[in-house]
Amino acid sequence: MVTPIAEELAKSQKSISVAEFFEKNRQILGFDSAPRSLITTVKEAVDNSLDACEESGILPDILLHVERAGKDNVVTIVEDNGPGIVKEQIPKVFAKLLYGSRFHALKQSRGQQGIGISASVLYAQLTSGHPAKIISKIDPGKPAHNYELMINTSTNEPEILKDAIVDWDRPHGTRIEMEMEASYVKGRRQSIYEYLKATAIVNPHARIKLVEPDGNEVIFERATDKIPIPANEVLPHPQGIELGTLMKMLRYTERQKLSPFLRYSFSRIGHLTAEEICKASGLDPELDPHELNRDQARKLLDSFSKVKIMAPPTDCLSPIGEDLIYKGLEKEFRVDFISTTTRSPSVFSGNPFVVEVGIAYGGELQKDDRIDIMRFANRVPLLYQQGGCVTTHAIESIKWKQYGLNQPGGGIPTGPAVILVHVASTNVPFTSESKDAIAEIPEIKDEIELAVKEVARKLSRFLSKQDSLKKRREKEVIIKKVLPKMAHKLSLTLNREVPDINPVVAKVMGNLLVDRMIESNGNGDARASIAIRVKNYSSKKWEFNIHDMLPFKVEGAVPQPRVISMGNDYDHVWKISVSPGSSKVIRYSVATLDENEISRLPSLIVEGLDEELVTGAKAIKG
């Protein structure tokens, strides 16, 4: 009998260590080119420092030093003032893949997998042959430990080349030094500098100092001393949990009865909800959870969607916030318009998440290029794989024409705009371990789309207001310059009297122009002077009220308005009457405003006229 081929083939079957796997597939971890390998390494180290500081209530102070080492190599040093790592765990934290503290914790953090920094150590030893050098100190009264580590790729266990005690002037913190094949690049979007700048925007509590290979020093100073409220660890939410996960939870729970199992294993299940779930699933609350078979587990799972359960807790998330995104965009770009939004938290497969979006438009942004997309996940900037990210796909799937941007050939729209998207979650579903792109999860895509549409609608209103004012001004030119000239010319040609063009003007315009502008903007102590001009282009006398609803009271208004307090806002009301063809002007002063702030002021409201009779303000017939 001939030996079956299967027996031949069987000889080469064997286990693969996870370190071997990633050694062969290092591009999956973000090591596919020299510049990117450095960015990935810095990102992993800085993420760890920020996470550790945040967990420990420390204001992060991070030093990043990059040095050239020979033709193709660089040495990267990242040093922080974090809590440090206890001696016993230093080797595993840095030289064992899939080892860490944040994998099983349901809360927002930068690191999730326990792969990041050890992947850099793996790449460093692969390309330079050098071990990673670690110093860590956990307390001023304890010694600093100095390790030199490599990873045994066949076993995925640390190899300790040096284990010593050293002097270190920091009270506590961690320092890692690695040599690897990589390159430091400047002046492009995908660079260390840009990564740190983007990191600083969304982590204003961190101070980061960069020493570039040429010795140049750049400091990203902290903008606030407030540490973000740390995210809390939560239990999984029943919504969207998988049957297999539930079965595993039932199998390994310490609880002896179903009802307490539910209460202590899930968030948002109290006594009452647990009873309702048991009832809806037809299962006895006294049942031993370890005894449930697959079909009973299925019934339990199905009942989760039959019973009303509160939305997941959101203190496990730490969104950036609309204000901070606004300020970040404002600091970064000189633009005419900014709008931001933070959506309510939502859930996919039991993981709470929140989407935040900002849009900036006009000013110094490039008019003809595709718009810029700035992507963040759990406060970490994403620089690569833009085309493979759900963020990009959500933006591409929007019909941008209706919001006033071009979209030639479909895809990313063009125009002078930047869109910032932040996805924060207890478990950001990346497409790859390199954590560059977020996967095509329908729930996340929908939320991004809704958030982007929300700011896009505001942009569109801004643009159409700009547009209608522009058209209005064009008409004004026609009325003021062209029509009189035509009338004059006609009278000459036909040898008649100059005709009365007023009826024509009324027909062309026929409405009220309202415009709010800064007449003079103060500096220092001086205040800004604001004028509201109304001009009646119709052939009738109009009477109406003008409402200016502001988050503060204006001063020195002429004429004096009636002021009505409305919660945090003040409604300033002027009663106006304007004869055909004439204007009225209202003036008042406010604290100094910049252009962005004035463009953000709410629209004026004209009460008492039809909408089509008013340009430049909202109108209500009243």
Next chain:
Amino acid sequence: MVTPIAEELAKSQKSISVAEFFEKNRQILGFDSAPRSLITTVKEAVDNSLDACEESGILPDILLHVERAGKDNVVTIVEDNGPGIVKEQIPKVFAKLLYGSRFHALKQSRGQQGIGISASVLYAQLTSGHPAKIISKIDPGKPAHNYELMINTSTNEPEILKDAIVDWDRPHGTRIEMEMEASYVKGRRQSIYEYLKATAIVNPHARIKLVEPDGNEVIFERATDKIPIPANEVLPHPQGIELGTLMKMLRYTERQKLSPFLRYSFSRIGHLTAEEICKASGLDPELDPHELNRDQARKLLDSFSKVKIMAPPTDCLSPIGEDLIYKGLEKEFRVDFISTTTRSPSVFSGNPFVVEVGIAYGGELQKDDRIDIMRFANRVPLLYQQGGCVTTHAIESIKWKQYGLNQPGGGIPTGPAVILVHVASTNVPFTSESKDAIAEIPEIKDEIELAVKEVARKLSRFLSKQDSLKKRREKEVIIKKVLPKMAHKLSLTLNREVPDINPVVAKVMGNLLVDRMIESNGNGDARASIAIRVKNYSSKKWEFNIHDMLPFKVEGAVPQPRVISMGNDYDHVWKISVSPGSSKVIRYSVATLDENEISRLPSLIVEGLDEELVTGAKAIKG
């Protein structure tokens, strides 16, 4: 003393099993939506079947059966006539991640990582709670084994729920059945049907039968009985190898001396090359490789690039081939033009790879949409993550205007075209374990760009020929219809004689039009009749030679040409002289051609005239 925070944090540090890791991050493996989860599963199972058959010299016969199971679940059954799997290895092959035979083998195969099918088993148990059911048989004389398997995610080891012997009518093969949350979709690009169709294009030796959930049967019949030449396993090539890899090889080699170590560890290093390398690195060929330190390894590595080493062997690759890509595109699309190319093999990080590209244009393809990109890696179609793939980036980075396609807003060009790209390698560098997109490896990007530009240049020539013929015809219309009418009208208006328009015509056209067309195309036994028409629009008599270089001899040519055998081609040469304004026609017959074939015939060459005097053919002054 207060306990350092680090000690608090240390308590939650622990190891993560690779199965737990992927359970939490299943989107990384391609399980992020219901339709995609099914496609990923089918892809993994069919890849395994094709690989196993190819390794064993078996013509693949694959049955895929998808059934609905409840509202959200489907059952997938994949059955093949492959070599089967020996009993002892069935549990690990299907229920342990990172286990397989192809990870360490340097040759082109579909599966590489030993993750694919066990990831599907993991996803199935997670979402349905059901084990995977396996039947495998390795020989008609041996029993078929039936297993029911789950993965213990905490340990990444198989859990055997059933182990039995069953009757199975196949002589050998493997069958897997899984229930999972997934959905079967029809009528879109990302579907089982389209995946199988694309698979069939590049695997014409496979027969695949699909039974859809509604009972409908689709058969992708094999187009050839020839099994592709199986790829051979090779040693790594010294070019691009990493220092860390070399150090590992030195450490674990069985050889006792440096020179044999080099010869037996690398491809393309013989006795002479090994000596040269030792000399260039200043190392004694008698040195024990285990004794080399990091600096000596570095010297050895550097010497690899100083010594001339042959390009890597290519029998480890199995490209599809220009012809097959041509036929695949031709079968799939009704178009006006196709061009294909297979590049010479190249290397990245020691891995040989080859890029193949085809472009199809015109016909029934959509004119205004972005062009279609069909991506393949090691003969497997890639359906997702197009935006994150180096293939797409290479196409986007080309300035398409110069090749005759629009590219509004940059990015993917628009127009009636399809581009097929196949990357074959011993180690395709995917961006993620879901194997949907190829990473941004500079060497691969360059090769794709060169290959695409090569076919794009041919397309551009085709288009400019079409264009110049079109312009020529427009001019012809002017000359033949408009100019005489104008002349006639002018003579009437001015009451003069009709002017001689010939000088005008000569000025407008002034050249020779050459056109080759099918006059009648035969069916069955009948032959196609081809005509070459030359028309002299100039005011001079011209004498020249026409060359028609074809891969066959023509028959019944009038007038009779001189035929010169040129390797595989025949150059047919006619000596022609044409008076001003007159035409000459050459006719001959060939075996039936279709439109694609005639458009692929090489251009005619006019020898003896300046290029600017000829339209519709190449010209050499001679």
